[in-house]
Amino acid sequence: MTAWICLFVDYHHHISMRMVNSGILIFAIPKFVFFILQFLSFWVASGTTAMVLSLFIFGLTRGWKMLQIRKLTCHSTDLPEAFNGYRIVQLTDLHLGTFGNRQEYIQSIVEETNRLHPDLIVFTGDLINNNSQEMLPYMQTLSKLEARDGIYSILGNHDYGEYGNDHSYEYRKRTLTQLIRQQEQMGWKVLRDESIEIFRNNEHIYLIGVENISLPPFPRKGNLDKALQGIVEKEKGKNTFKILLSHDPNHWKMEVLRKTSIQLTLSGHTHGAQLRFGKITPARFAFRYWGGKFVENRQMLYVSLGLGGAFQFRLGAWPELTQITLYNSDDGRYS
Template identity: 30%
Template sequence: MHWLLSGPLSTQQLTVKIADLPASLHGKKLVQMSDFHYDGLRLSEAMLEKAIAVSNQVEPDLVLLTGDYVTTSPKPIHDLALRLKNLQSRAGIYAVLGNHDICYKHSRTEITDALNKIGVHVLWNEIAYPLGKELPLVGLADRYSREFNPVAVMNQLNVATPRIVLSHNPDTAEILQAWRVDLQLSGHTHGGQIVIPGLGTGVLYYRKIVRKIPVKLRRRIPYLKNDFSFIRHWEWAQGLHQIGKNQLYVNRGLGTYLPGRLFCPPEVTIITLQSE
């Protein structure tokens, strides 16, 4: 994607307070990257190289990838993996898959295998402990998968134990209110790509306007056909949100779809954990 349509890479830094976080984990740094859409069109080599350099410069304790490594065919994952191999992290690199990573019959297996080969741990309804037993890392299957099953995973954890959850689609935060989630990391939305300063994500206003146009006319006009129903909670399109007692952070992603981004630059997120 040309930089004029994408905009320059931004670095978001935030501190997240977690109740019952052990003193030994206070100050730990996490880096989140999401929605690469590495297909030769939606993410430039320069942007990807810079994102990796930004992450390595932080010297993170943990790197977390939240899905959509490709757009359709899984084949580009092999070239992307060669680049992601340069990521550095003290406690490892962990990932979940997004809806685009399970498009075809063998997509999930091919993408998982390619990432595993370079040392990226792909979690699919699994719990890992890269920072120790005091802070489990939960990775869920994608919301659109038939195997999305938070009950079986979340019920394995003691309610007194803080945890971080990786889930590509932020809509899952609504479902996950049934459990303790100290920090959910998601992507999927690209931040809405177009943001109206002072008002928020443009999709919210777009949908209100488009729904007033007759359906027959909408079907004849490009972009009006899309009602952006692939996510319900566009109000959670980017940034940190309080969902009941839980915290959700939505990364704007690195890849960009046409017609491009406006006031919504691609993002690398640096998160510092803090005891509450």
């Protein structure tokens, strides 16, 4: 997902556009605020402009690394008792090319994740911006992530290599192949329209991962029916607990909600537009499910605001990693 300045067009693979975005935040918007408010009072206009400028400078210098840890629970009677208290940590939207070689921030993500002692780590897409070479400075650091049942990932719209200067099929294929190989070298397993079973004692749950499924202008690559095929054959009428990893939260409404028995879906993609004041965010113009938890029909969607972004800026929509704890419960609560 792009920054709030360009929600609908992916410009941010150019350094020049990052500079333009920064210029808009520091110069254009404060100037516009002053122009509007000067008709009320010069001092009101000056004070408000100074405050807006200070906030944007904070977002550019510190806000993008103010890592938040979100904790929530998911309750379902379909969850096997052996998985009661099962801890999942969701990471998403690192966009590693944005950071250059800022090891300290990525290291802090790894340390905070491991400190939560997760049973399972999932990454829900957009590991890079444009090129698999962006991975190289961080592979050693990210390979230190630890979870009892492993680390699983899916592909986001950026992971297909479609936003670089080279749009050839060969380049895109090479980028995708290298990115998957790099994740395997780190000990991650990429789920591409497939599912795996996770066992505790003699009980199990399913983890499902689909390739990117989005509304235009973002690409549709995935096939949920294909990912569910093996589960349908094995379930034989039983409503086994299922977790779906799907990068774009729009997919939940398109194909998951009330159309499947998937109890929990984890997504990213929106970044919360990297700008939020309370519940006010430009992301609302592009996404119904822009961030946080949503529950309908006893099915739950969580949309993480992600860890990286189009450029190094966050204000209000702070970067986050999320811990979801599963509980077997008959009250249908989600909190």
